[in-house]
Amino acid sequence: MAANNLKHALFCAIVTLIVAYPILGLNLVASGTEIVLEGATTQTVISVLVAAVVVFLFQLFRDNIMALLGQAPALNSLANRQPMEQSKRLKLESTILTLIIIGALFWPFFVSRGSVDLATLVLIYIMLALGLNVVVGLAGLLDLGYVAFYAVGAYTFALLSQYYGVSFWFALPIGALLAATFGLVLGFPVLRLRGDYLAIVTLGFGEIIRILLNNMTSLTGGPNGIGGIPDPTLFGMEFGRRVKEEGNTSFHETFGIAYSSEHKIIFLYLIALVLAVITALVIRRLMRMPVGRAWEALREDEIAARSLGLSRTAVKLSAFTIGAFFAGFAGTVFASKQGFISPESFVFLESAIVLAIVVLGGMGSQLGVILAAIAVTILPELAREFSEYRMLIFGAAMVLMMVWRPQGLMPMRRIHIELEKQE
Amino acid sequence: MLEVQNLSMRFGGLLAVDQVSLDVQEHEIVSIIGPNGAGKTTVFNCMSGFYKPTGGKILFEGHEVQGKPDFRISRLGMVRTFQHVRLFNRMTVVENLLVAQHRHLNTNLISGLLKTPGYREREQKSLDRASYWLDRVGLLDLANRDAGNLAYGQQRRLEIARCMVTEPKLLMLDEPAAGLNPAETRDLNQLIVSLKEDYNVSVVLIEHDMSLVMDISDRINVINQGRPLASGTPDEIRNNDAVIKAYLGEA
Numbered sequence: 001m002a003a004n005n006l007k008h009a010l011f012c013a014i015v016t017l018i019v020a021y022p023i024l025g026l027n028l029v030a031s032g033t034e035i036v037l038e039g040a041t042t043q044t045v046i047s048v049l050v051a052a053v054v055v056f057l058f059q060l061f062r063d064n065i066m067a068l069l070g071q072a073p074a075l076n077s078l079a080n081r082q083p084m085e086q087s088k089r090l091k092l093e094s095t096i097l098t099l100i101i102i103g104a105l106f107w108p109f110f111v112s113r114g115s116v117d118l119a120t121l122v123l124i125y126i127m128l129a130l131g132l133n134v135v136v137g138l139a140g141l142l143d144l145g146y147v148a149f150y151a152v153g154a155y156t157f158a159l160l161s162q163y164y165g166v167s168f169w170f171a172l173p174i175g176a177l178l179a180a181t182f183g184l185v186l187g188f189p190v191l192r193l194r195g196d197y198l199a200i201v202t203l204g205f206g207e208i209i210r211i212l213l214n215n216m217t218s219l220t221g222g223p224n225g226i227g228g229i230p231d232p233t234l235f236g237m238e239f240g241r242r243v244k245e246e247g248n249t250s251f252h253e254t255f256g257i258a259y260s261s262e263h264k265i266i267f268l269y270l271i272a273l274v275l276a277v278i279t280a281l282v283i284r285r286l287m288r289m290p291v292g293r294a295w296e297a298l299r300e301d302e303i304a305a306r307s308l309g310l311s312r313t314a315v316k317l318s319a320f321t322i323g324a325f326f327a328g329f330a331g332t333v334f335a336s337k338q339g340f341i342s343p344e345s346f347v348f349l350e351s352a353i354v355l356a357i358v359v360l361g362g363m364g365s366q367l368g369v370i371l372a373a374i375a376v377t378i379l380p381e382l383a384r385e386f387s388e389y390r391m392l393i394f395g396a397a398m399v400l401m402m403v404w405r406p407q408g409l410m411p412m413r414r415i416h417i418e419l420e421k422q423e
Numbered sequence: 424m425l426e427v428q429n430l431s432m433r434f435g436g437l438l439a440v441d442q443v444s445l446d447v448q449e450h451e452i453v454s455i456i457g458p459n460g461a462g463k464t465t466v467f468n469c470m471s472g473f474y475k476p477t478g479g480k481i482l483f484e485g486h487e488v489q490g491k492p493d494f495r496i497s498r499l500g501m502v503r504t505f506q507h508v509r510l511f512n513r514m515t516v517v518e519n520l521l522v523a524q525h526r527h528l529n530t531n532l533i534s535g536l537l538k539t540p541g542y543r544e545r546e547q548k549s550l551d552r553a554s555y556w557l558d559r560v561g562l563l564d565l566a567n568r569d570a571g572n573l574a575y576g577q578q579r580r581l582e583i584a585r586c587m588v589t590e591p592k593l594l595m596l597d598e599p600a601a602g603l604n605p606a607e608t609r610d611l612n613q614l615i616v617s618l619k620e621d622y623n624v625s626v627v628l629i630e631h632d633m634s635l636v637m638d639i640s641d642r643i644n645v646i647n648q649g650r651p652l653a654s655g656t657p658d659e660i661r662n663n664d665a666v667i668k669a670y671l672g673e674a
Contacts, residue, residue, distance in 0.1 A: 282536060289535040290525055297511045297522040304509035307471060308523045308589060309497040 009059035013052045020048045093367060097280075100370075104273055108266045116262075116269050118381060120337055123272035124330045126373040127279050129357040130366065131326030134283055136355065137364035138292065139319035140299030141191070142199040144351055145206025148186075149179040149324035151346035153331020155213060158226040158341050168232035172332045179328025180321045187320035191313060206351055213343040225342025229335050231264055232271055239264035272333050279326050280366060286322065295319050360401060362408025372409055424449050424484055424625060425470075425501070425593055431478035432465050439465045441649040442479070447593065447625050452615065454628045454636045456660075457646035458670050463629045464506060466646070467597055470627075471503045472496040483593070498526055500592035504599060506629075508578045512571030516562055516581060519570050520553035523585045549588075556584040560614065576607040583614065593625045594618065600632040608635060615639055633671070637661065645670060 025040030025048065040048075058065065108116045128150060135143045156175035160166035166174075190201045213220050220226065231239055237251040251267075252259040286292050294315045297305045306312055335341050353376060361372030383393060401408075425447040432440040440462040447453045455463045469476040472493035481489040488496050497503075511519050527549060534542045557563040560580040565573060570581060579599060586594055596615070600608045616639055618624045630636050636643065637657045645652040645660060647669045653660060660666055 285536055286532075289532075290521070291532065291535070293514070293518060293522050294525055296514060300511040300513060301509050303473070304505070304511065305522070306493045307473075307497055307503055307505075307509075308585065309494050309502075309526050310522070311492075311494045 005060055005062070009056045009062075012059045013056035016052045016055045017048065020051060021045075024048060097367065101273075101277055105270070108269050113262055113265055116265050117337075118378065120265070120269045120272045120333075122374055122377045123269070123276045124334050124337070125354065125357065125377050126276045126370050127272075127326055127330040127333070128354045129361070129369045129373045130276075130279050130283055131323045131330070132354050133358050133361075133364065133366070133369050134286070134295075134326075135319050135323035136358050137369075138287065138299070139295040139316060141316060141319060142195065143202045143320070143323070144199050144348070144355065145202035145204070145209075146323070146327060146354055147346045147348070147351040148206040148209035149183055149327035150331040150334070150350065151209055151213060151343075152179040152182050152324075153328030154335040154341050154345070155220065155226075155331075156328070157332045157335045158229050159220070161230055162226055162228070168230065168332070168336050172329070175332040176325050176328035179331065180325035183321040183324025184317060187317050187324075188313075191316040191320065203348070203351075206346075206348060210343050210346050213346070221342075223342060223344070225340055225344075227340040229339050229341070231339070232268065232336055234267065239267060268333075268337055272337075275329055275333060279329065280370070283322075283326075284366060291315070291318055356398065360398075360408060362411040365408065365410045368408055368410030425627070426482040427466070427470065427479070428482070429479040430466065430469055430476050430481065430489075432462075432469055432474060433477045439649050440469065440476075440646075443644075443646060443649070443651050444479075445644045445651075445654065447627055449625055450619060450623060451641045452619055452626045452628060452639050454630060454640040454643045455646060456630065456633075456636055456643060456670065457652070460648075461646045462649040463646055464597060465649075467503060467595055467627075467629060470496075471501065471595060497589070497591075500590070501595065502586040502589050502591040502593075503595035504579075504582045504586060504597055506597045506601065508575070508582055510570040510573075510578055510581060510585075512569065514570060515567050516557065516570050516573070517550070517553050517566040519581060519585050520556060520588050521549055523588045524549040524552065527590075552588055556588050559587075560584045576603050579603065579607075579611070580614070583618075587618070587622070587624075591624060593627065595627045597629045598631065599628070600630055600635050608632060611635070612639055 021040065025044050027038045027040075028035050029038050030036075104119075108119065128146070132143065132146050135141050135146070153175040156178050157166075157168065157171040160171050160174065161168075186205050190198060190205070193201055214222055216222070233239070234251060237249050237254055239251050250259075251263055294305070294310055295318075297308075298310060298312065298315050302312060305315075334345070338345070357372045357376050358369055360376065361368035361370070379397075380394070427443065427445045430440055430443045431438065443462070443466055445453065445455070445466075455466065457463055465474065468474040469489065470481055472488070472491055472495070475490045479489065480487055483496075483499055483501055486499075488499065488501075511522060514522070527545070531542070554563060554566065557566050560583065562573075562577060562581055562584065565577065570578065573581060579602075583594075583596070583599065599615070600611055603611060612635055615626055615628070619626060628636065628640065640657055642655065643657055643660045644654040645663075645666050652669060653663045653666050655663070661671070
């Protein structure tokens, strides 16, 4: 045991040296027109050595350290509590959600413009994550190309407004429905695949959409993107300083208040909030409907579900389509918020982040996903000073999550349908 | 009502089922027996649409069903259980029965989102049917438990109840008595007979428990190494020399 540990610890320490020395120690320095390779300073060498020693000691005494850590959760009084009764838990959950929503309604009037803008982004991610949660968390289909439907929603609005002058409110349902149609069409051939294969094919689809947008220059403007996407209007009132379209009035003139650019941002935030709440409510309802049960059943045991007359394709497609629908929703809001979109906004990293939110929040759990969306979007903003290490922190957080809470922040506890006792 | 004609199933070089024929009349319990690996479950898999047979015909109420997708066959009224219990473990007992009634439910998204009266009525009906069958198999007290936490015998009964809520005409049971104790087997015996008597369901049964098979079957088909060996009433089978040699063993 000890000898084994020693060997392992030595190996780890050497790997640390091999990896850390060239990365931290060797610098490329520009001297005149040439680039010179400089060796490590003594300070770096020492710190690399110290790091190797720390790794060595940790690996050597790992069992003891982990045992000590294992006792730590006992300090947490919440660790062993009994799960709450369902009716109680539901009540608590809806109270918390209602309070959050009420708070979110008034909140933008007291904070800075930047925070409201960021909050709008958070809400867009919440919509995306709730939609993907249907596909991944409830139906158990690993979709790595989710961002494609987000892009469809955003580009639908951008193109419709550019070519036909369609307003936000018309484009919103069209964008969502078109994204859903894409989900249906793309889903049809791929849903007979499972697990890893499905993930790879959906990953491919995501990229295909992005590359298409990039290359159909005549229609989409290619990498230059599309600009001048109009802001949403409130019953024909515009939020700009001057009215762009004839026949419209402007918000500040109608109400006789001074023009402020904040109005528009708060209005967009409120739209995103309403849409996010609708998304959450609809999906919450779907989970308790026959279709929600069918998703669950197919995820639990596909063969049994089929033997009971559930059509695999229809059930999976419905999840895929509904997920895509909400991505289209989010995409339209995103296009309106940014005013400019390009294929660069829809890279694979976006899919990965949304998936990370779903996994982090606890697959299938709505409250968990909402909290995770807030955390994942806001933390990088707060950690701006460490911008170089952002991805490192993100990665470390993921690893820690996997170790301590592999089931996510708030793992899903399903709302069961209860049979009342008849006496 | 069910007629299987010269069914064959080939996996590469292996002929797992070779020219098997059997028929089931209304109101009848027909058993399929045979040594392990004889191809009984393969016959079931062909009948229920999990496999596409390489030869032969399967007629259900006069319609050819071989090679049709599994969920279509089950919607016609041929429903099966599995050799190893397949429940939705993390769903509750009653939810297992609700999922099975999927095609009887109003699955229209809009009416569900708005909770229209028609939608509620159907939900209530399916809940009622579920609780009726739970009562019938003696699981009503456990309705809100996770299915995965039930004892094995209870899981077996739940699986049968889950088939019955789909209102089948023909029930295919794959070794329903496996892993049950003698008392549970007796209950199962009564349950299967009552399905036939009270609910007018025909049953195809794969089973190794000879006392159960001999007791409740109207007719028995014996399969050995993928080929039909004998068929007839329990008495005929009991005294058939070939069957005794291949499967039952000499007393």
